[in-house]
Amino acid sequence: MEPTKVSKRLLTRLPVYLNYIKALPEETTHISATKIAGDLGFGDVLVRKDLAKISNGGRRKTGHSRETLIRDIENYLDYSTDTGMIIVGTGKLGQALLDYRGFEEFGMRLLAGFDARPPVDRTPGGKIIYPMDQLEDFCSCHIIRIGIIAVPAAHAQNVCDRLVDCGIEAIWNFAPTRLNVPAHVTVQNEDLAISLNALRMQMKANEPED
Amino acid sequence: MEPTKVSKRLLTRLPVYLNYIKALPEETTHISATKIAGDLGFGDVLVRKDLAKISNGGRRKTGHSRETLIRDIENYLDYSTDTGMIIVGTGKLGQALLDYRGFEEFGMRLLAGFDARPPVDRTPGGKIIYPMDQLEDFCSCHIIRIGIIAVPAAHAQNVCDRLVDCGIEAIWNFAPTRLNVPAHVTVQNEDLAISLNALRMQMKANEPED
DNA sequence: TAGATTGTTAATCGATTAACAATC
DNA sequence: TAGATTGTTAATCGATTAACAATC
Numbered sequence: 001m002e003p004t005k006v007s008k009r010l011l012t013r014l015p016v017y018l019n020y021i022k023a024l025p026e027e028t029t030h031i032s033a034t035k036i037a038g039d040l041g042f043g044d045v046l047v048r049k050d051l052a053k054i055s056n057g058g059r060r061k062t063g064h065s066r067e068t069l070i071r072d073i074e075n076y077l078d079y080s081t082d083t084g085m086i087i088v089g090t091g092k093l094g095q096a097l098l099d100y101r102g103f104e105e106f107g108m109r110l111l112a113g114f115d116a117r118p119p120v121d122r123t124p125g126g127k128i129i130y131p132m133d134q135l136e137d138f139c140s141c142h143i144i145r146i147g148i149i150a151v152p153a154a155h156a157q158n159v160c161d162r163l164v165d166c167g168i169e170a171i172w173n174f175a176p177t178r179l180n181v182p183a184h185v186t187v188q189n190e191d192l193a194i195s196l197n198a199l200r201m202q203m204k205a206n207e208p209e210d
Numbered sequence: 211m212e213p214t215k216v217s218k219r220l221l222t223r224l225p226v227y228l229n230y231i232k233a234l235p236e237e238t239t240h241i242s243a244t245k246i247a248g249d250l251g252f253g254d255v256l257v258r259k260d261l262a263k264i265s266n267g268g269r270r271k272t273g274h275s276r277e278t279l280i281r282d283i284e285n286y287l288d289y290s291t292d293t294g295m296i297i298v299g300t301g302k303l304g305q306a307l308l309d310y311r312g313f314e315e316f317g318m319r320l321l322a323g324f325d326a327r328p329p330v331d332r333t334p335g336g337k338i339i340y341p342m343d344q345l346e347d348f349c350s351c352h353i354i355r356i357g358i359i360a361v362p363a364a365h366a367q368n369v370c371d372r373l374v375d376c377g378i379e380a381i382w383n384f385a386p387t388r389l390n391v392p393a394h395v396t397v398q399n400e401d402l403a404i405s406l407n408a409l410r411m412q413m414k415a416n417e418p419e420d
Numbered sequence: 421t422a423g424a425t426t427g428t429t430a431a432t433c434g435a436t437t438a439a440c441a442a443t444c
Numbered sequence: 445t446a447g448a449t450t451g452t453t454a455a456t457c458g459a460t461t462a463a464c465a466a467t468c
Contacts, residue, residue, distance in 0.1 A: 006415045009459070011408040015401075016388065032425060040388060045427095045461060052427060060426050061468045083410055092309060096302030102386055102403035108410060146410065170413035172406055176312055178226065178250060186416050188409040191225075193312035196382055198221040199398040200293055200318060200356065203380035205216045206396050219435070242449060255437060255451095262451060270450050271444045 010050055011077075015106075016040060017050070018073045021066060032063030079107045084144045088159045089151035090115040090129050093174060097148060099125035111142060116155075139166035146170045153177040220260055221287075225316075226250060227260070228283045231276060242273030289317045294353045298369045299360035300325040300339045303384060307358060309335035321352060326365075349376035356380045363387040 020040055021031060033051055037044035055072035058064045087094050090113040098113050113129040122128055147163035149156050149171060156175035170186040173179055181187055230250055231241060243261055247254035265282035268274045297304050300323040308323050323339040332338055357373035359366050359381060366385035380396040383389055391397055
């Protein structure tokens, strides 16, 4: 019953390792955790433990086989299973996300956008934007597991409720507001202003003298 | 010498409290940490400790004065000091950020965009997009503390170096790559694909049976 | 053997929660 | 006084780091 424990931190480090390993010169066949740590600025024990958690390919003295490691990370992150997604709210940000190419690499497919008043029929990238009243129909014809909310804060809860009713399992929320959802739905808030403000505060704390 | 310790978690919770408190019905003059915690889904002790850290306005039995609390949070987050910012890379995402209204509330001013080939002269919101070769001039005429990078991964390090040379103190990096910066520069990576993938994995871990 | 590396166990650190004392 | 609340001290939890044993 209790879901498998996954560390969110680990989940964000693994793709970083993966990118790094993939970007290595082609002739590299083996790589050590120590080297990865050094190049990426992580602690070496941390990397070693992370890799041990998701792979058993590490050999003493030689390190990890590059190929095996890539396969193990991709396997752990389950890149081969497609995950269907839609986005509600197709302003600038919504359209940017609709045409963002980075998601597919992870097996995530953003199928379409929805908007109370679609600003255009299709994005430049060719994704269709439907009026809101088509949301339920669309969701019953496709397997949609993740919903992205990029509408103004005032509409976010309403949109969220509709997505939940459509059977969505996770919500990525860009609206600057908290959402109430049932326990089986996973929510991640991505409030860009809050995030940027945190950076600003850390920057200030980083100043030589106050 | 050692900079003041600030918990990043705290920094992201404070704006949430602030929004919540501001959204309370106008007649509310006092609010307890317990109430805030209950409504926002945080632990009550956590909220109490957070508020104690940034305010001394809590009175037993009655809770915190709404007005004082708002002032104390805004004060702690230093909303009154303007922070100048620029963004490099004005694709969809870059333009979305340029016209995003949420930053100003926090005292952050995104002054202009830069692009190797500006897609337009101005955003719909009226922000000017300059060609890249004006970057250094612009930065010497304005006080710019934060640089936002929204260019393809291949150009990110180069852009980053130029921003650092311009005296920027913090970088908000949307490019899917790690950046090398000197120690006095604060970097925050905002890789949307990684972030979304983490949500996807948490969603899977949240499923009833495996 | 010596060196490079993994992997594990214990220690530390930071954040959150629990328990409870203080007080209006 | 009883109740609601703050604020503090101790306990727990999770993540990271340190120390070190294993081994190719």
